[in-house]
Amino acid sequence: MTLPERVVFDAEPLTAHADDEPGSEVVEEYLDAVAADDTAGFVNYVTLTEIRYILARKYDRSTADEYIDWLTDLGT
8 A cells, every 4th residue: 555645534534443443454554654754644623522522432531532642642
C-alpha cells in the first residue's frame, strides 16, 4: 500500500482501531506512518470529542482519555 503524504482521521475508523474491530489493521498502518513521520496525520477536536464520548460510554473516561492522549502523542 502506498501511503499518502497527509491523512485526516475520522471517528469511525479510530474507534474501530481502539476496539480492534475488523479493518483496524489498515488504520494501524496509517497511524504507524504518522508515528514514523512518513505521513502527516490530522484529526479535529470534534472528532476527538466523539471518540472520547464513544469510548467513555463503552469502557470508562480514563480509558477514553488514555486513547486520546496516545493519538495526540503520535502527532495527529
